[in-house]
Amino acid sequence: MSEATEMPREHEIDTSWMDNMAEWGITAKPGKRGLTLADVQVGSYGDLPKVSDNMTGRPRGSTARPEAYRVGAYQVHTLSEIWLENAEYLYEEALQRQWSSATDIPWHTLKPLPDDVEEAECLLCTFFNEVEFVAGDVPARWIARTTPDYLEARNVLSAQVMDEARHMDVFRKRALANGGGLMRMSGATSGFVGSIDLARDFTEMSTRLHISGEGAVLTMFRMGELFGQNDAEKTMYRLCAQDEARHVAFGVMHLRCLGETAPERREEIECYLDEAEAQLMAGQQNPAGRQSESSEALAVLLGGGSEYYDEGHKKLLVIRRRQLKEYMKRVISAGFADRFENGRSPVPAQYAATA
Amino acid sequence: MADKLSSKAASVDRESKIVDPTKGVPEPKYDWRGLTNEWGVRVIPGPHGLRLGDINVGSYGEVPDYWQDQTRRPRGSVGRPGIPPLPYSLRSKHELWAECSADLYEEAIQRRWIPATEVPWDSLKTLPDDIEKAVCQMCTELSQSANTELEIITYWQDRMSYGYFEVKQYLATATFDCARQLEALRKRALSNGGGLGIESRGRVNRIILESSGGWTEAVVYLYLLRGTYITRLLTGLLSAAHNEAEAFIYSHMLEDHARHLTYGYDHLEYASTHHDDASLIMGTLLAVGEAHMAAELKEGVVSSAMAIIFGGGIKGARTHGMERYLVLVRDFINDYLAICRTLGIDREKSLHPVFKRYLEG
Numbered sequence: 135m136s137e138a139t140e141m142p143r144e145h146e147i148d149t150s151w152m153d154n155m156a157e158w159g160i161t162a163k164p165g166k167r168g169l170t171l172a173d174v175q176v177g178s179y180g181d182l183p184k185v186s187d188n189m190t191g192r193p194r195g196s197t198a199r200p201e202a203y204r205v206g207a208y209q210v211h212t213l214s215e216i217w218l219e220n221a222e223y224l225y226e227e228a229l230q231r232q233w234s235s236a237t238d239i240p241w242h243t244l245k246p247l248p249d250d251v252e253e254a255e256c257l258l259c260t261f262f263n264e265v266e267f268v269a270g271d272v273p274a275r276w277i278a279r280t281t282p283d284y285l286e287a288r289n290v291l292s293a294q295v296m297d298e299a300r301h302m303d304v305f306r307k308r309a310l311a312n313g314g315g316l317m318r319m320s321g322a323t324s325g326f327v328g329s330i331d332l333a334r335d336f337t338e339m340s341t342r343l344h345i346s347g348e349g350a351v352l353t354m355f356r357m358g359e360l361f362g363q364n365d366a367e368k369t370m371y372r373l374c375a376q377d378e379a380r381h382v383a384f385g386v387m388h389l390r391c392l393g394e395t396a397p398e399r400r401e402e403i404e405c406y407l408d409e410a411e412a413q414l415m416a417g418q419q420n421p422a423g424r425q426s427e428s429s430e431a432l433a434v435l436l437g438g439g440s441e442y443y444d445e446g447h448k449k450l451l452v453i454r455r456r457q458l459k460e461y462m463k464r465v466i467s468a469g470f471a472d473r474f475e476n477g478r479s480p481v482p483a484q485y486a487a488t489a
Numbered sequence: 490m491a492d493k494l495s496s497k498a499a500s501v502d503r504e505s506k507i508v509d510p511t512k513g514v515p516e517p518k519y520d521w522r523g524l525t526n527e528w529g530v531r532v533i534p535g536p537h538g539l540r541l542g543d544i545n546v547g548s549y550g551e552v553p554d555y556w557q558d559q560t561r562r563p564r565g566s567v568g569r570p571g572i573p574p575l576p577y578s579l580r581s582k583h584e585l586w587a588e589c590s591a592d593l594y595e596e597a598i599q600r601r602w603i604p605a606t607e608v609p610w611d612s613l614k615t616l617p618d619d620i621e622k623a624v625c626q627m628c629t630e631l632s633q634s635a636n637t638e639l640e641i642i643t644y645w646q647d648r649m650s651y652g653y654f655e656v657k658q659y660l661a662t663a664t665f666d667c668a669r670q671l672e673a674l675r676k677r678a679l680s681n682g683g684g685l686g687i688e689s690r691g692r693v694n695r696i697i698l699e700s701s702g703g704w705t706e707a708v709v710y711l712y713l714l715r716g717t718y719i720t721r722l723l724t725g726l727l728s729a730a731h732n733e734a735e736a737f738i739y740s741h742m743l744e745d746h747a748r749h750l751t752y753g754y755d756h757l758e759y760a761s762t763h764h765d766d767a768s769l770i771m772g773t774l775l776a777v778g779e780a781h782m783a784a785e786l787k788e789g790v791v792s793s794a795m796a797i798i799f800g801g802g803i804k805g806a807r808t809h810g811m812e813r814y815l816v817l818v819r820d821f822i823n824d825y826l827a828i829c830r831t832l833g834i835d836r837e838k839s840l841h842p843v844f845k846r847y848l849e850g
Contacts, residue, residue: 168605236538292668299661
């Protein structure tokens with residue numbers, strides 16, 4: 135404690151903390167893309183602990199105080215549980231690609247649609263309004279459970295929470311902006327065992343949410359050009375696809391990282407994939423799946439009306455085929471290609487049957 | 490409306506469909522058609538686009554005092570029997586509502602900022618070591634506060650039911666704001682020859698994170714008590730910014746923080762006017778919280794770092810720097826008491842003695 139001369143004792147200047155700064159002399163420089171999170175991963179600040187002992191919520195690399203309260207009961211505190219190689223890039227990309235559903239969608243291009251088409255669009259919007267926030271609620275929960283030492287991964291999840299809020303919002307807006315309304319909920323996102331919600335492990339959750347759930351939705355959003363009836367809808371699906379691609383990338387890269395750094399968990403992951411694949415085409419969560427009402431709505435939209443349902447259904451099969459193909463590509467990219475070669479996965483056969 | 494739509498659905502020529510799913514196109518059931526609570530809604534975008542608040546029309550804009558449904562049924566849509574519930578524990582409006590939520594959500598989106606490319610990092614110039622240390626220590630402290638805010642919001646977010654989705658939407662923006670603040674502060678600390686400082690002991694972080702009784706209780710500590718202080722800290726830092734980069738960061742953090750406080754104060758007002766015991770509970774919580782806040786204020790790290798920044802170095806900190814910081818704390822306590830009065834919480838008579846001493850100068 136330094137001497138104070140002019141102020142009462144209780145307001146003396148304390149400089150003792152100046153002797154306890156963390157690594158000093160850091161001058162991270164901005165690159166071509168500005169000063170990114172990757173740029174500040176320098177010196178000890180870039181060191182990621184394999185097991186985090188940070189239970190006080192301190193920023194990674196700061197000096198620990200022995201008397202600090204252990205307020206962070208972080209369930210996720212080993213690197214392999216949540217890490218991915220490109221987290222900092224996904225986060226920066228999310229910041230650059232934020233958009234506004236209020237002002238970036240050309241709402242003026244909405245024109246009255248035939249009742250069956252409007253109903254189909256509104257059913258799809260009701261479905262997305264319902265499911266998009268699973269993808270908001272659940273990552274939010276895992277942010278609070280993850281040590282801040284893995285801030286890059288947590289920041290990507292924070293961006294996802296924001297993205298999903300916007301998705302929920304844009305689909306609600308669409309349903310209420312063109313003479314329609316919301317329809318019947320699907321119930322696809324409820325608390326069944328093996329659902330995204332109830333997973334008690336981050337990787338289990340991520341496999342269901344990012345790889346299978348959002349993966350299927352991403353393929354669909356990418357086909358929005360086919361079933362969007364106007365520029366407003368096409369823009370909506372295109373922008374959502376852009377966001378969704380980041381979320382799927384998170385899951386793929388995390389799974390790859392886990393497979394490489396925690397090989398003892400590979401069989402467990404294979405089991406999650408077994409469960410996910412059993413639901414891929416049969417479950418309610420895939421809006422283009424065989425069992426869902428939304429797939430009927432999609433066929434109406436793809437055909438351009440219920441009188442062209444057959445044509446729409448043929449296009450729906452193309453979407454399903456593409457969903458299967460893209461799913462396999464993601465799982466292969468994540469390092470789990472064997473399952474498609476050793477007969478464990480039913481997806482190659484399903485894919486072949488759609489040819 | 491439902492009947493009309495159903496009859497249209499029935500008019501579709503189902504005979505033409507192939508029933509066997511293995512041979513071709515399955516027969517569509519269309520049992521979803523016509524199932525709506527309200528049809529014919531056509532909201533037109535205004536001069537600021539199509540905002541979340543604009544679509545609160547007809548039954549879709551009815552926000553009930555209690556939301557029975559524990560599924561993710563979008564408000565205004567048709568329910569489906571037999572859906573297993575999810576653990577949404579906040580189902581009363583007074584537990585989370587703030588009228589401004591939808592507006593704050595849209596504002597947050599319009600006012601987004603990007604630390605990597607919008608902060609003028611090239612304006613950073615080498616600072617005297619004592620000042621750089623003080624700035625970096627404040628970045629460390631404010632990071633930990635933002636982290637606490639992020640963790641408490643995300644702890645409660647998925648417990649909030651869908652009847653009040655505007656609040657969930659707004660809190661999603663607050664989550665993102667906190668992540669961005671963590672990022673921006675870290676970048677500032679690591680880009681001008683400094684580094685991070687020593688972590689906070691975390692007295693107030695602790696009371697925020699341990700306020701597990703309800704979201705309103707967390708808001709009392711997070712925004713009314715600590716948030717009001719953070720606003721003054723950020724205002725002070727902005728007024729003493731050493732370069733354009735710092736000014737940009739602090740001013741944008743202030744914008745974000747202003748939204749967070751607007752939600753917080755608005756929610757506490759709603760809770761205190763719609764729940765009999767709310768003001769008294771808040772008063773009890775604050776009596777406890779003030780003691781922790783007072784202890785944190787007396788710890789000396791933040792006060793010294795701010796005094797060094799205000800005083801232009803350690804020497805000036807001992808005189809006008811600390812005086813300016815004490816004015817900042819006095820302003821905070823006056824703000825805090827004013828908001829308490831607005832909320833019908835009487836804290837003046839039993840204000841913590843340390844707070845009183847700051848007021849008396």
